[in-house]
Amino acid sequence: MDKSDIKNFTVKELEGMMIKNGYPRFRGVQIFKWIYKDVASFKDMKNLPGDIIEFLEENFYIGRAILIDKQQSKDGTIKYLLGLHDKNAVECVLMEYKHGYSICISSQVGCRMQCSFCASTEGGLVRSLSAGEMVEEVMAAARERKIVISNIVIMGIGEPFDNYDELMKFLNIINSKDGINIGMRHITISTSGLVPRIYGFADENLQCTLAVSLHSAIDEVRSMLMPINRKYNISELIKACDYYISKTNRRITFEYALIKDVNDGANDADALVKLLRGKLCHINLIPINPVSGKAHIRSGHERVEEFKKIIEDNGLQVTLRRELGTDIQGACGQLRKNYIAR
Numbered sequence: 001m002d003k004s005d006i007k008n009f010t011v012k013e014l015e016g017m018m019i020k021n022g023y024p025r026f027r028g029v030q031i032f033k034w035i036y037k038d039v040a041s042f043k044d045m046k047n048l049p050g051d052i053i054e055f056l057e058e059n060f061y062i063g064r065a066i067l068i069d070k071q072q073s074k075d076g077t078i079k080y081l082l083g084l085h086d087k088n089a090v091e092c093v094l095m096e097y098k099h100g101y102s103i104c105i106s107s108q109v110g111c112r113m114q115c116s117f118c119a120s121t122e123g124g125l126v127r128s129l130s131a132g133e134m135v136e137e138v139m140a141a142a143r144e145r146k147i148v149i150s151n152i153v154i155m156g157i158g159e160p161f162d163n164y165d166e167l168m169k170f171l172n173i174i175n176s177k178d179g180i181n182i183g184m185r186h187i188t189i190s191t192s193g194l195v196p197r198i199y200g201f202a203d204e205n206l207q208c209t210l211a212v213s214l215h216s217a218i219d220e221v222r223s224m225l226m227p228i229n230r231k232y233n234i235s236e237l238i239k240a241c242d243y244y245i246s247k248t249n250r251r252i253t254f255e256y257a258l259i260k261d262v263n264d265g266a267n268d269a270d271a272l273v274k275l276l277r278g279k280l281c282h283i284n285l286i287p288i289n290p291v292s293g294k295a296h297i298r299s300g301h302e303r304v305e306e307f308k309k310i311i312e313d314n315g316l317q318v319t320l321r322r323e324l325g326t327d328i329q330g331a332c333g334q335l336r337k338n339y340i341a342r
Contacts, residue, residue, distance in 0.1 A: 007133075014032050084133060134154075161191045188253070203247065215255070225262070259298070273310065281316075
């Protein structure tokens, strides 16, 4: 019988497992607490009786990623390439801010969205990550640096809403007061625009931040950059975003990667203003990271400032993302791309 990664289970699932196998319910909470004290072995769970430890060893393992590669930027940002149990690999990025440490994690091995400017999508989707593997990204970085991580962004390799059930389980595990206990308000989830999942996520009514990768307010341009727009166009996407805002009363962040001569003109800024004026939202402008093999070039500083000013002058909230890790292949998927090519 194949063993299961113990990190894939919520507190309630572990409690249920204990009862099903004739053990007291409270042992499930004990096991969960030990997992997120980052023990390496079931034998390290000191307050469990021998028969439970034996049961755990026979049926489960404690999933730990292997550090394949690590790049550290001069600004302190660290990019990790983590090896999984099946020899696949994913990336996560640790960033230090005044308020503490944030980590950007992946939700899939590869991606099926095929965005034209992204390295993550090369080679397509291999598989989705389990909830436990996503949790382990956070734990692996914290373990390596001996730090506490306070914020999570699910914006790495993959489309989180294409792995919806495991994403919801990940949120349950990471938010648990008996484990890592990261508050929902400290978690951001990014989507390329899977409209049905935006409606479903709105109905979850969680306190996470929703970030939507927009990148153009013009259908023809967005469809060229993001093929998902051919299935769910901007009008459908905005309807779903309006539903999310009305349901949760939470502000949406719209991500907008600026690409030279593609989506960075005054007409593009005007279209963005027209689309989002009056909505409970924030626009996050991103100078695109260069990706080897991709034709897109980042917009120049002057063009970026002109674009930003048009938005500001029309009363919309906008920021220019602080650039981190540009000297360490900052764009998602590049470390993994090099690893696959070896």
